[in-house]
Amino acid sequence: MRYLKKYMVLLIVIILTACTVTKTICPCEAPEIIRLGKKEIQINAQVSLIDTTTSGKMKIKIWLTTLDHTSLPANFKADYYYLRSSNLARAAFEGKFTRTSTDTIKGIMELEASDAPRCEQTELLDVAVHLVDSHGKTHFLKKGSLPIQPVNR
Secondary structure, rough: OHHHHHHHHHHHHHHHHHOEEEEOHHHOOOOOEEEEOOOOEEEEEEEEEEEOOOOOOEEEEEEEEEEEOOOOOOOOEEEEEEEEEOOOOOEEEEEOOOOEEEEEOOOOOEEEEEEEEEEOOOOEEEEEEEOOOOOOOEEEEEEEEEEEOOOOO
């Protein structure tokens, strides 16, 4: 009987632990500048329509730069991006980058995606980037209220 009570307490602790949620930063709450070690990294972004037809896609260009224009932190990578429209009826979107270009020495990472769903030009978009540092820790950077640019020619 004594062991039964201990097992019940252990079972309750496991259930309560499994049901708790650890709050990590949400892309919608992310800052425009983060500090990784001694480096501060800033986000800039542009959203544009791909063509004038109804292709249903937009192009996302994101630039991550160090504020002091020195090298990026080692083993720093960006893998996902998130879009949230000012039109709250539209669902948020998560996508992967189709092209990345990094100049580690100059402290610039250029990210591009061409698979974002098309939005109305009157909408404003929040663009967030999912980052992973050399320790495997997740970070988010966000550029908010971006207008959608017309087709680039």
